[in-house]
Amino acid sequence: MNTATAQDPSQSSLLSIAVMGAGAVGCYFGAMLALAGHKVTLIGRQAHVEAIKQHGLRLQTAERDIHVPMGASTDASAVRGADVVLFCVKSTDTEAVAGQIKPYLSPDTLVLTLQNGVDNDERASAVLGAGHPVAAAVVYVATAMAGPGHVRHYGRGELLIAPGVRSDQVARQFTAAGIPTQVSGNVRGALWSKLVINCAYNALSALTQMPYGWLVEQSGVNPLIDEIIDECLAVARADGIGLPDNLRAAVHGLPQTMPGQHSSTAQDLARGKLTEIEHLNGYVVQRARARSIATPVNNTLLVLVQLAQTPRARTAAQAAH
Structure with a gap:
């Protein structure tokens, strides 16, 4: 097992990405984006965050078992300055967590809801207001947390996202990072x-x-x-x-x-x-x-x-x- 080093894409392509609710789904996509050179901050529970700070996020797939260095925090304020927030909290927490991150979002930050259920984008948008763009995403991936700071990937890893601010840019950059992403009008x-x-x-x-x-x-x-x-x-x-x-x-x-x-x-x-x-x-x-x-x-x-x-x-x- 080794520590991964990021690729070196052109500076103009880099995104700042915060993963709010860094469970299995958010950790997998966060790791893939960090490997492609994007600035990624995982926001999650204390034990999880401490493990990532000490060793990086352990990403275990069928092909590799590596540690991926990236930022980690327990505080919702860590979304500050992000171009994209991957909103990965449980559906039951959508409104509460949307309210926590609202004070720290820039007007053009895209909040991308990667959650189970069909109405999380609407519920998050109702809390964040019209000034903060929200787009729904459909997630096709099999992952699980194997311990603090350790995510296992079992298969797939695609996203389908709704049109909106940054959606086309996100689709291009995520696809380049090994996350096949399409923009669709029928999300x-x-x-x-x-x-x-x-x-x-x-x-x-x-x-x-x-x-x-x-x-x-x-x-x-x-x-x-x-x-x-x-x-x-x-x-x-x-x-x-x-x-x-x-x-x-x-x-x-x-x-x-x-x-x-x-x-x-x-x-x-x-x-x-x-x-x-x-x-x-x-x-x-x-x-x-x-x-x-x-x-x-x-x-x-x-x-x-x-x-x-x-x-x-x-x-x-x-x-x-």
């Missing part, structure tokens, strides 16, 4: 497509603490996934969301590309953290109620994960004190 539909995939697998992986490949080998799981998809599609149609015709095939094809992946909800549950289930299956249930549509399967998964996370979260909170 909402893409977010919904990912939401359907998350609804199909996240709760099931969390409740069983098993990866996607194992899940779909079990009797009755694939028909259950079809019921989840049917409910999501009914809600999407009622909300006027255009989804691709091959979405069902894409949902069923996911375990072939990520057979060993545990969902982010499973990882949260295993660590005693509150999950984002209210912004996944719970969001579908919420929109369904507004449209008078029945979603019994999604509602059942919502309630079961809520029940499972409550004692774990309480135990974790008590241990922290």
